[in-house]
Amino acid sequence: MPIGSVNMYRRTCRRVGLDRNPLRRREDRWQTGVAAFLALVFLIVAPVLAYAVGGQVYRAETAAVQAETARLHQVDATVIETGKTPLYAPIMPARVSWKDADGVTHTGDYQSTTIVEPGSTVSIWLNNGGAIVEPPSSAQAASKAVLLTSGSLLGVLGLLAGCYLLLRRGLDRRRLHNWESEWVTADLTWGKRG
DSSP: OOHHHHHHHHHHHHHHTOSOOTTOOHHHHHHHHHHHHHHHHHHHHHHHHIIIIIHHHHHHHHHHHHHHHHHOEEEEEEEEEEOOOOTTOSOEEEEEEEEOTTSOEEEEEEEESSOOOTTOEEEEEEOTTSOEEOOOOSHHHHHHHHHHHHHHHHHHHHHHHHHHHHHHHHHHHHHHHHHHHHHHHHHHHHHHHO
8 A cells, every 4th residue: 555545544534533542532532433323324224215215206106197197198189370489488389179089179279398380290188078288297206206305315314413413512512511620620730839
């Protein structure tokens, strides 16, 4: 091992409190040990929580999308006319017509995400009442799972950080009390010599 990496290893150990420094107090070692333990807890809990919460939410949302898809049906519609597209808008308003299963022609307003021309064919989704609805989105299940998993991970991280800060506050109070009593002892000892 090169000399530089040994020095870096020793510096890192000293900074995180893993050296044999005689000036390091018991409270300092406790703080380092608890910080390492809480970091280990987070590293163990995070993947388990991500798998449990993310998987459950994704399965539930996917089932909801599949149930919604079962209630809807897709038909091909012909664009009758197009509306004026707002500048930089991701949608294009259009009027479309389609025939239902009985052969009756219907018309409705449709918001296309692509550029369409009158006479072109687009696929639209209809509910049981025959109204145009948004297509079911499978990406919504994944995004909801990621969002809720991130929130639960941040909650766990906040809880562990709060535990660490409470411990640090208590140890800081204890260190200050010990330092104060040591200064009183030093003052009594040094004061008699003068």
